[in-house]
Amino acid sequence: MELPVIGQEAAQSSGGGCSASSCGSSNDQLSHLPDAIRAKVQDHPCYSEDAHHYFARMHVAVAPACNIQCHYCNRKYDCSNESRPGVVSELLTPDQAVMKTKAVAATIPQMTVLGIAGPGDPLANPERTFETFRRLSEEAPDIKLCVSTNGLALPESVEELSRHNIDHVTITINCLDPEIGAKIYPWVFWKNRRIFGVEGARILIEQQQKGLEMLTARGILVKVNSVMIPGVNDQHLKEVSKVVKAKGAFLHNVMPLIAEAEHGTFYGLMEQRGPTAEELEDLQDACSGDMNMMRHCRQCRADAVGMLGEDRGEEFSLEKIAEMNIDYDKAMEMRAAVHEGITAELNAKRAEKAAAVPAPEKAKRGLRPVKIAVATAGQGVINQHFGHAREFLVYEASEDGVRFLSHRKTDLYCSGDETCGDGESVLARTIKALSDCEMVLCSKIGFEPWGLLEAAGIMPNGEHAMEPIEEACAAVYEELAAAGKLEPKGDGAACAA
Amino acid sequence: MALEIVESCVNCWACEPLCPNQAIVEAKPHFKIIADRCTECIGDHDDAQCASICPIEGAILDEYGEPLNPPGSLTGIPMELALSLIEKARIAEARAAAAP
Structure with missing residues (x-):
């Protein structure tokens, strides 16, 4: 079904209205891809x-060993309150992983994707990882398989990866310069020796780049993840983005560093800060000129289960x-029916978007853009109570339309309030996380948070419950414009046009 | 002459496949080295393999009980900070044990 895509390209070239760089953001993100690749990824959450509003994914934690050390990682993995990569509660054997995958896929028929992401490096555990893939491709052939790696053992694994028909590989590439690498990776284990510092980083970078080239040469899809570490690699990542795109990576995903002292990581203990939401968005914008960016990544745990942003692992x-x-x-039959239903709904929505006649080019009114936070539980509509939201999607509405910017977690990767001793209330954190937004759209909201949000300059709004997110954002933008609240601010930065 | 794995081991499996003598076995509460089999990799490798990939400082001891990867040597976390963290964890543990 190529309709949505062709339509999207047409809409893009017309360059007008809501369907240009705005509502169709997901299609924009993928529309540069050749048809074959796009077909593979358009239903991948x-x-x-x-698609991430509809389809679910899961990770199985079969790969405990790692062959490098990253300064943002600590090799303890038993805290059920932490939600970040590299952390899991229960390590599985390949046999257990296959059982779990099939049980989840039977219970959550929206599941399309099984990934192996750790908690160590999947390719440093080749037997466990490949045994799991081998069995799943036989026993649940409708589930897509993917793997993420630090890249050190990638070149030697490419042959085996291509044999198992694993068509999505994610490589975490944080740098191209070994001097920068030495500030991120204290050591690598290479050819039976632990190698420290710049030399270790040089080997890792060499293997990552070689692996990337080998995979793309074989037509295996490669996504590149990068962790943005302010003051270490933030400027350098623009160069990384250019290079990996030139080598054929189809997406670049810049993620924020997660560093808290209680995680016991080097960066956490040394008080290396992560980027602010704004710094992250700025870097993603700077990189997107060169390459399509992925902004809805949730930095899942290595045993996450369910829709993106939720974890039903327990x-x-x-x-x-x-x-x-x-x-x-029976479960597989049911899954096929559910997937078909979702695909039909998605395609209908995509086609509708693409077919929408672009509004005639409006004269620019010189209005400033506005950031709007949205509480949603999925399906692309505003359908979550403010108090139940653990994360918010942030959109930017401007005269050019509505675009997705980022998601903001409000439980800050750790839900262990009492035990971890962080006194800040969830509401206070939410307000802080949304401080650059002027409005929050949700299905309902309680009296107390309403008052506190308003006092913080974030206007709550429950009037657009159950409406599609982008339409609602466009509507409130027009309301603000009509109320005369969008006159350009003094600083030039506010002028997006 | 044998190395030893102690309680700070996090059971990450990294060492197990590397041992040239199959001396490392999964065990509760943590992996262990069968002393009779361990050669400290002499004759097979320049460095003891388990200690060369182990990510946890202090988890593998030599025959004199000295850590092959002392505090600060792997993570780069300064020795003083690493030691104070170990101390803090000990105090917290003792408190938890003393609590009713």
Whole structure:
């Protein structure tokens, strides 16, 4: 079904109205891709911005060993309150992983993707990783398989990866310069030796680049992840973006550093800060000129289960799975029906967007852009109570339309309030996380948070409940414009046109 | 002559496949080295393999009980900070144990 894509390109070239760089953001993000690649990724929740509202994914933690040390990682992995990469509660054998995957896919029929992402490096555990892939491609052939790696063991794994028909590989590439690398990676284990500093980083970078080239040469899709570390690699990542695109990576995903002293990581303990939401968005904007960026990444745990942004892992502990009584063949049939239904709905929406006649080019009114936070539980509509939202999607509305900017977690990767001793309330954190937004759209909101948000200059709005996000954002932007609240501010930065 | 894995091991499996003597085995509460089999990799490798990939400072001891990867040597976290963290963790543990 190529309709949406062709239409999108037409809409883009017309360059007008809401369907240009705005509502169709997900299509924009992928529209530069050749048809074959686009067909592969447009229903992948991690790659496609609109698909992630509908399809679910899971990670199985079968890969405990790692062959490098990163300064943002600490090799303890048993805290159920932490939500960040590299952390898991329960390590699985390939056999257990296959059981869990099939149980989840039977219970959550929206599931399309199974990834192996750790908690160590999947390719540093080749036997466990490939055994899992081998069995799943036989027993659940409708599930897409993907893997993410630091790249050190990638060149030697490419042959095997291509044999298992694993078409999505993510490489975390934080730098091209070994001097910068030495500030991120204290050591690598290479050819039976631990190699420290610049020399270790040089080997890692060389292997990453070689692996990237080998994969793209074989037509295997490669996404590149980068961790933005202010003062270390933030400026350098623009160069990384150019190079990896030139070598054929189809997406570049710049993620913020997560560093807290209680995680026990080098960066956490040394008080290396992560980027602010604004710094991250600025860098993503700077890189997007060279390459399509992925802004909806949620930096999942290595055992996450469910839709992006949610984790239902606790429902699928080995104990609970053992008690489930599942008819796997029936589950696969049901999955096929559910996937078909979702695909039809998605395609209809995409086609609708693409077919929408672009509004005639309006005269620019010189209005400033506005950031709007949205509480959603999925399906692309405003359908979540403010008090239930654990994260918000932030959109920018401007005269050019509405575009997705980022998601903001409000529980800050750790929900262990009492035990971790962070006194700040969830509401205070939410207000801080949304401080650059002027409005928050949700299905409902309580009296107390309403008052506090308003006092902080963030206007709550429950009037657009159950409406599609982008339409609602465009509507409130027009309301603000009509109320005369969007006169350009004094500074030039406010003028987006 | 044998190396030893102690309680700070996080059971990450990294060392197990590298051992040229299959001396490392999964065990509770943590992996262990079968002393009879361990050669400290002499004759096979320049460096003891388990200690060369282990990410945890202090988790592998030599025959004299000295850590092959002392505090600060792997993470780059300054020795004083690393030691004070170990101390803090000990105090917290003792408190938790003393609590009713």
